[in-house]
Amino acid sequence: xxxxxxxxxxxxLHVPEPKFRPGDEADFSDVDVPPAGSARRPDSAAxxxxxxxxxxxxxxxxxxxxxxxxxxxxxxDPEALRKMLRSMAMVRAFDERMFRAQRQGKTSFxxxxxGEEAVSVxxxxxxxxxxxxxxxxxxxxxxITRGYPLVTMMNQIYSNKGDPLQGRQLPIMYSAKxxxxxxxxxxxxxxxxxxxxxxxxxxxxxxxxxxxxWCGEGSTAEGDFHSAMTFATVYKAPVILNVxxxxxxxxxxxxxxxAEATTFAARAVGYGIAGLRVDGNDALAVYAATQWAAERAxxxxxxxxxxxxxxxxxxxxxxxxxxxxxxxxxxxxxPLGDPVRRLKEHLIALGEWDEERHAAQDLELAEEVKRxxxxxxxxxxxxxxxxxxxxxxxxxxxxxMPWHLKEQSEQMIAERKAAGI
Amino acid sequence: xxxxxxxxxxxxxxxxRDPDVVVMGEDVGYFGGVFRATAxxxxxxxxxRVFDTPITEIGIIGVAIGMGAYGLRPVPEIQFADYIYPAxxxxxxxxxxLRYRSAADFTAPITVRSPFGxxxxxxxxHSQSPEGIFTHVSGxxxxxxxxxxxxxxLLISAIEDNDPxxxxxxxxxxNGPFDxxxxxxxKNWSNHPLGEVPEGYYKIPLGKAATVRAGxxxxxxxxxxxxxxxxxxxxxxxxxxxxxxxxTLVPLDIKAxxxxxxxxxxxxxxxxxxxxxxFGAELSALVQERCFxxxxxxxxxxxxxxxxxxxxxxxxxxxxxxxxxxxxxKLLKD
Numbered sequence: 001x002x003x004x005x006x007x008x009x010x011x012x013l014h015v016p017e018p019k020f021r022p023g024d025e026a027d028f029s030d031v032d033v034p035p036a037g038s039a040r041r042p043d044s045a046a047x048x049x050x051x052x053x054x055x056x057x058x059x060x061x062x063x064x065x066x067x068x069x070x071x072x073x074x075x076x077d078p079e080a081l082r083k084m085l086r087s088m089a090m091v092r093a094f095d096e097r098m099f100r101a102q103r104q105g106k107t108s109f110x111x112x113x114x115g116e117e118a119v120s121v122x123x124x125x126x127x128x129x130x131x132x133x134x135x136x137x138x139x140x141x142x143x144i145t146r147g148y149p150l151v152t153m154m155n156q157i158y159s160n161k162g163d164p165l166q167g168r169q170l171p172i173m174y175s176a177k178x179x180x181x182x183x184x185x186x187x188x189x190x191x192x193x194x195x196x197x198x199x200x201x202x203x204x205x206x207x208x209x210x211x212x213x214w215c216g217e218g219s220t221a222e223g224d225f226h227s228a229m230t231f232a233t234v235y236k237a238p239v240i241l242n243v244x245x246x247x248x249x250x251x252x253x254x255x256x257x258x259a260e261a262t263t264f265a266a267r268a269v270g271y272g273i274a275g276l277r278v279d280g281n282d283a284l285a286v287y288a289a290t291q292w293a294a295e296r297a298x299x300x301x302x303x304x305x306x307x308x309x310x311x312x313x314x315x316x317x318x319x320x321x322x323x324x325x326x327x328x329x330x331x332x333x334x335p336l337g338d339p340v341r342r343l344k345e346h347l348i349a350l351g352e353w354d355e356e357r358h359a360a361q362d363l364e365l366a367e368e369v370k371r372x373x374x375x376x377x378x379x380x381x382x383x384x385x386x387x388x389x390x391x392x393x394x395x396x397x398x399x400x401m402p403w404h405l406k407e408q409s410e411q412m413i414a415e416r417k418a419a420g421i
Numbered sequence: 422x423x424x425x426x427x428x429x430x431x432x433x434x435x436x437x438r439d440p441d442v443v444v445m446g447e448d449v450g451y452f453g454g455v456f457r458a459t460a461x462x463x464x465x466x467x468x469x470r471v472f473d474t475p476i477t478e479i480g481i482i483g484v485a486i487g488m489g490a491y492g493l494r495p496v497p498e499i500q501f502a503d504y505i506y507p508a509x510x511x512x513x514x515x516x517x518x519l520r521y522r523s524a525a526d527f528t529a530p531i532t533v534r535s536p537f538g539x540x541x542x543x544x545x546x547h548s549q550s551p552e553g554i555f556t557h558v559s560g561x562x563x564x565x566x567x568x569x570x571x572x573x574x575l576l577i578s579a580i581e582d583n584d585p586x587x588x589x590x591x592x593x594x595x596n597g598p599f600d601x602x603x604x605x606x607x608k609n610w611s612n613h614p615l616g617e618v619p620e621g622y623y624k625i626p627l628g629k630a631a632t633v634r635a636g637x638x639x640x641x642x643x644x645x646x647x648x649x650x651x652x653x654x655x656x657x658x659x660x661x662x663x664x665x666x667x668x669t670l671v672p673l674d675i676k677a678x679x680x681x682x683x684x685x686x687x688x689x690x691x692x693x694x695x696x697x698x699x700f701g702a703e704l705s706a707l708v709q710e711r712c713f714x715x716x717x718x719x720x721x722x723x724x725x726x727x728x729x730x731x732x733x734x735x736x737x738x739x740x741x742x743x744x745x746x747x748x749x750x751k752l753l754k755d
Contacts, residue, residue, distance in 0.1 A: 134487075165524045175523035182490065183523035187514045193480050194515070197487020197495075204443070204469040204493075211487075223507070227480030234475055396521045397560050399528075399583045402628065402672035 016255030020327035028335045036063035036282075037070020044295040048274040048302070055265035055275035058309055061284035062342050066349035072288040074126075078352040084125055084283055085343050085353070086361060087145045088117040092340060093365040094140065094150065097373055098157055102171075102318045106381040107157050109171045113138045115313030115331065118283035118339035119244050120214070121145050126290035127212060127240075132202075134182040134195035134213035137172055138244065146179045150369065154376035160387045162379035166396075167388045188219035192228035192241065199239035199297070200231070210297040212240040212290075217264050217307075218249025221257045225267075229305070233271045236302035240293045241273075243305065244280065246312035251325040265307035273303050280310030281336040283343045311336070390416070422618040423610050425595045427569035428458050428534070431576035432496060434622050436466050439494060442580060444471045446481060446498030446534075455500060456536060456595060478508035482533065486516050489529040494580060502537035502589060503549045516585040517560035532579040532586045537565075538646055538693050539730055539739055540593030548730040550694035555587050556670045556703065562586040562627060563670040567594070567648040568615040571668060574625030582627060591645035601650035601741040630674035632681070636663040639687040639752055642678060642704055644668065647691045647740065654742040660749055662689075670700055678704070679711050686717040687752050691740055696724040718755070721748045 020026045039059040042051045061068050068075075076084070095112040102110040113120065120141025124133070133142050143153060155162035157171040165175060175183035182198075185191060195213035202209050215225065220243055232239055243264045247254050257264075268275025274296060278285045286308060293304035313331040315322040327333075347353030380387045394401060394409040401409075422430065435442045444459055444466075450473040453460030463471040474481050478499055485495040499505045505512070516529040539548035555563050564579055564586055566572035572590070579586040593599045600607040610616040633648055638661040643651050648666045655662045663681050667674065682688045688708050690701040701722045708720055723740045731738055 132491075164526070165522070168524065169522050173522070175526045177523075177526045183519060183527050185515060185522075187510055190483065190511060190515050193483025193511070194487035194490065196480075197484030197489075198491045199487075200484060201443075201488040201491035201493045205491075223477075223479050224483055224511070227475070227477040227483060230475045230477060231480050231484050396525055398562070398672075399520070403675055404673070 016253070016260055018253035018255065018326065020330060022323060022325065022327060024327045026327040026329040026333035028333050031335050032058070033335050034058055034060065036060040037072070039070070039072065041071035041292070044292050045299060045301055048268070048272055051274070052269055055269055055277055056263055058277055058279050059285050059289055060279040060282050061288060062282045062346050066342070066345035068284055068346060072285060074284055074288040074291060076284070076287065078347070078350060080125070081343070081347055081352065084122060084287070085340070085347060086365070087121045087141065088283065088340050088343065089362060090365050091117045091121060091141045091144050093362070093369045094144065094153070097366075097369045098154070099318065101157070101373065105383065106377070107159070107171045108382055109318055110157065111137055111172050111317045112314045113140060115338065116244060116246055116280065116310050117141055118286050118343070119242070119280050119308045119310060122283040122286035123212065123242065123290040126287045127294055128209070130180055131209050131294070132180045132182060132195070132198050132211045134191040134198070134211060135184060136191065136214045136216060136219075136244070137184055137186075138216070139214050140172065143174060143176060143179060143181055146181070148176055148179045148181070150372035151375045154373060155379055158376060158379070158381045160376065160380035160382070162376065163387070166392050171382070189215045189222035189224040191215070192224050193231060195241075196228045196231045196237045196239050199237040200235050203235070203238055208298065210238040210240070210294060212242065214242040214244055216249055217243055217245035217254050217259065218252060218257045220264055220267060229267065229271045229273065232303040233273050236300065238297035238300070239303045240290060240297060241303055241305045243307045244310060245307050246310050248312050248316065248322070248326065250316045250320060263307060265305060268305035273305050275305045275307070277307045277309060279336055280308030281339040281342060283339055284346070309336070422569050422616075423596045424566070424569045424572045424590070425456055425458055427573040427618045428576055428590065429460060429462070430618065430620065431573040431580070432459065432462060433465070435577060435580045436462065436470065438622065441492060442470070442494045442496060443488065444496045444498070445474050445485065447474055447476055447500050449473060449498050454498065456592065458534070459498070478504050479511055482508040482511040482516065485531045485533075486511060486519065486529045489531045490519070490527045494530050494532075496532045496534060496580060499533060499535040501547050502535040502551050503546045505535055505551055509554070512555070512561065512585070513558050517558050520584070521560055528583055529585045530583045532576070532582070532588055534588045534590060536592035536595070537589040538591045538593055539735055540599055540646060542732060542735055543730075544732040545729045548735070550692065550725065552587070552589055552670060553694050553699045556700050560585070562672065563589065564627060564668065565589045565591065565644045565670065566668065567591065567645055567666050568613065569610060569618045570615040571625055571631070573618055574623050575627065575668060577622065578624045578627050581624070586627075589645070593646045594649060598649040599646055600653035601739070603736040607649070625668070627669045628672035628674055630668055630677040631666045632677065633664040633666045634662065636661040637685060638662055639689055639749065640665060640678070640681040640685045641689045641691060642667060643691040644670070645693070647693060650741060651691055651745060654745045655749070657742060658746055658749060660753070662749070675707065675711075678708065682708050682712040683715045686715050688712070688716070688720045689723065689745075689748055689752055690720065691723045691745060693725050693740060695727050696722065697727050699724055718752050721752050723748045
């Protein structure tokens with residue numbers, strides 16, 4: 001076959017490739033990390049198109065010496081800072097313990113949020129306790145910050161007798177309406193338009209509560225994300241749209257969601273939404289950005305998209321082996337450091353904390369988690385016996401059970417009886 | 422009232438009764454909907470309760486779910502059922518499962534209205550009957566009225582229902598019955614037995630079929646536009662058929678089906694949706710499981726074909742009197 005228009009160069013398809021693979025030495029020197037305090041802080045009532053540069057820079061508060069600097073410094077009192085640190089350390093302790101529980105065969109699945117603790121904890125502290133959160137699966141920090149019982153979280157993870165979700169959901173897919181925590185879906189970004197809808201309803205009813213939602217950078221590629229952005233901007237919904245850019249969507253690096261071309265915060269620009277890009281490992285920056293966005297939402301200025309630039313220090317889940325697709329050196333080479341350590345150093349720099357107290361707190365948290373685990377395991381662990389009566393499988397599909405489910409339930413009970421089970 | 426007016430009246434009645442009922446969708450606000458189903462509602466109830474939306478079905482349903490989770494009762498419109506597919510994930514994975522997966526911590530009490538079915542020369546993208554996709558899903562109800570009186574009573578029930586409900590409106594009979602003949606006008610609602618629709622509140626329960634005509638020779642299971650085509654056909658053929666209008670597919674009125682088939686011993690299933698894996702297959706299996714020893718002939722199905730809806734050959738695709746007639750002859754031959 002003759003090549004048509006043979007005088008033109010052939011086209012070529014660009015397929016993104018991460019900079020480092022297993023065996024490569026990770027080098028993040030090309031990641032632009034502007035100095036802490038260098039981003040301006042507009043008035044929360046400023047029009048969205050007057051601070052576009054905030055979607056392309058990185059809002060940072062904590063500098064390398066542990067000082068909080070610049071206009072975004074939320075000036076939290078030491079008590080609040082210690083609570084923030086404690087919640088973040090608790091998330092880490094909880095993750096450690098539950099990760100091991102999965103490895104011991106006590107549950108099927110777990111997802112750690114190591115390295116991303118600030119994203120959920122600091123944001124939650126900047127929200128009101130009754131604002132509604134529509135999380136993705138790595139924001140266990142919301143529940144922990146809001147004081148949800150650890151034992152109940154573990155009961156859910158174990159799908160045991162005490163599981164409020166009756167063993168129907170994957171571990172870590174919590175639901176806690178009374179703690180402003182929406183039921184987690186495994187389908188990505190579906191919570192985005194739902195959060196916008198909740199916020200619109202709140203606005204339509206003249207309520208004062210706002211909504212916040214989180215998704216990973218990978219799932220910004222989903223249609224739900226863009227539909228949600230359209231609805232959010234059209235109706236000026238009082239919602240905070242968080243994108244947790246932790247660089248990896250299972251084994252796909254952020255380039256497959258478009259990160260080579262622009263930032264995720266810049267998605268806001270095209271929609272006329274306020275966009276902020278923050279250092280997601282800087283708890284104070286996360287707090288300040290969320291507080292600012294919440295103020296915007298509460299004063300009917302509309303939605304804010306916040307990109308949290310962070311790094312998933314561990315695998316995607318217990319079913320994932322990150323060493324098979326990325327450089328082992330990446331987590332340590334990550335230029336924004338560890339969020340827990342950075343907040344700890346800030347408190348120490350303030351003279352409000354020290355290494356001894358920190359070590360003692362870590363021990364205390366590990367003990368608390370361990371105690372909760374023992375308590376939860378009294379209700380059983382996954383795979384050790386049946387924790388929910390069979391009939392519950394058929395309940396709650398509808399408010400009232402229709403005939404076909406009743407029949408299927410009765411049939412199953414009869415079959416088991418006949419089989420002598 | 423025609424069916425459009427009855428549907429409008431149902432929303433009007435419910436919006437007046439319950440301040441949490443909101444109506445949303447493309448063109449439903451100022452304009453009142455491309456079929457005028459929501460005409461006048463925005464003027465009466467304001468823009469925060471009746472509003473136009475961007476053209477994103479996934480967004481319309483996702484946002485409605487969030488509003489439902491807040492405590493409202495959204496009635497989103499998908500302008501044509503053919504466009505429900507972009508919203509499939511929100512309906513199937515989210516609305517249908519929210520109650521179950523959260524152990525009723527959250528629910529999605531939404532009623533999705535959508536005109537469906539052919540008979541208006543709408544081509545491939547304005548004629549489909551996607552109900553079978555949803556009846557296959559656990560946790561979502563499917564309602565299909567066949568006349569104005571039922572449409573209003575069923576829609577009121579759907580809006581009051583705490584589960585997500587799909588309300589498919591047979592658009593061919595929005596303005597009057599359709600006898601299946603493309604070469605002559607059908608009768609009007611005014612001389613139809615269910616043409617009279619009360620102004621106020623009344624309900625028709627979900628899960629209850631209607632026996633449109635009692636008969637002894639054969640049971641015909643159908644819904645929507647097909648109820649009229651079937652009724653006209655048996656009148657023309659002088660067949661003593663029992664016509665069951667299913668009205669809701671999920672939950673299904675199995676008792677009505679069973680009783681009728683056991684009485685007549687023959688069963689014809691008629692729907693417009695494509696045949697393979699359609700709801701007719703489920704009906705056929707149920708009748709076989711429950712009424713096998715009463716059957717005097719194999720169950721027959723008259724359905725749309727397993728092709729996309731052809732524009733110019735719509736009259737041949739549509740299960741009309743000829744095809745229904747041939748099936749009846751086969752069923753009744755001995």
